[in-house]
Amino acid sequence: MEEILADTVDQTVFENENMYRQIIEYSVDPIVIHRNYKILYINQSGTRFFKGLKEEIVGTCVLDVFQEEDKPIIMERNRQAMAGTEPLDVIEETITKFDGTKVEVELYCHPVIFGDKKAIQTVFRDVTVRKDTEKLLNHQEKLASIGQIAAGIAHEIKNPLTSVKGFLRLLKESYTHPYLDVMDAELEKALDTLKNLLQVSKPDLQEEKVVSINFCKELSSLMLLFQERLYNVEVELDLRDSEITIFGKKNLFLKAFFNLIKNALEAIEEKGKITILHYHKDGWIHIKVSDTGVGVPKDKLKMLGTPFFSSKSDGTGLGLTQVFTTINEHGGNITVESVVGQGTTFHIQLPVKQ
Ligand SMILES: Nc1ncnc2c1ncn2[C@@H]1O[C@H](COP(=O)(O)OP(=O)(O)OP(=O)(O)O)[C@@H](O)[C@H]1O
Ligand SMILES: [Mg+2]
Structure with a gap:
């Protein structure tokens, strides 16, 4: 037993x-x-x-x-x-x-x-994924707080400037002076910047309707806007899966791609090439905007998208902020690869079903 x-x-x-x-x-x-x-x-x-x-x-x-x-x-x-x-x-x-x-x-x-x-x-x-998410959240929090401050200031300045513009227009009806036109144009520029700033810092306020967007069609039309600046730059549009559409705010996207293409053109000092690739894979639309321009130094790569970061004397540094905000708002991802002296590629991924 x-x-x-x-x-x-x-x-x-x-x-x-x-x-x-x-x-x-x-x-x-x-x-x-x-x-x-x-x-x-x-x-x-x-x-x-x-x-x-x-x-x-x-x-x-x-x-x-x-x-x-x-x-x-x-x-x-x-x-x-x-x-x-x-x-x-x-x-x-x-x-x-x-x-x-x-x-x-x-x-x-x-x-x-x-x-x-x-x-x-x-x-x-x-813990790589957790760390990356923390970094992203940190970055987004920073963006959000800078955005809030900036939006507050922009709002305060926009109203008086709009009334100055109104009075200037009235003045122009009674007087003619070349300075008045210059003042008008400069005011228009300032108001435009403020509008952009408000747009990127409070994207939720964009009351734009969500519509079906065909990026192949929109990207082809967008390139027409740059016709006059393309004499030294070759453009290659490789637009595959052209039947694919997604739902989103069309004007925000048009502006985002306008900003990316404008940056690509500005990065090319003399001759160069811009390639825009579009394809559909595993439920995501991929759009790559590449240029053979000056490139971005490694230590500056993480600054891209931060409001007011600009290396240009006349740049506002809001272009990429608008791009990043738009892509994030639509549940997409954006990554950048760049080699100084060789060029830059912005890779955007957007989910087809949102
Ligand atoms: N394709 C690119 N190639 C090289 N550098 C780039 C490219 N795109 C952006 N950058 C860098 O990122 C910075 C920020 O770009 P962003 O579009 O936000 O502002 P900007 O172009 O300087 O000003 P704005 O868009 O108001 O004209 C640029 O000043 C430039 O240094
Ligand atoms: Mg720009």
């Missing part, structure tokens, strides 16, 4: 261990168990995450995946984990995978018993 009982107990222990093994092996989180820095075990998610084979990874030193400057912290944490029984505080580190790519991770370390001896179980959680 006792023998049978002992057997049952052993069987339960065995089943528990087996279950535990399976939970770890098939966990969605990458898990590594190590002792004295030597990796004793890695689960399936782990091998996928580290981009290596199990037999390649087991036996290697866990410290190798960390940056040189972070190794002392990791060693100290290993010491703490081996000395205690509690999980350690979660920390963030950059690690290098077996294929050489770097990624930011959160580390969850817990002392465990592995093969009768104490070891450390480390869970690696990829």
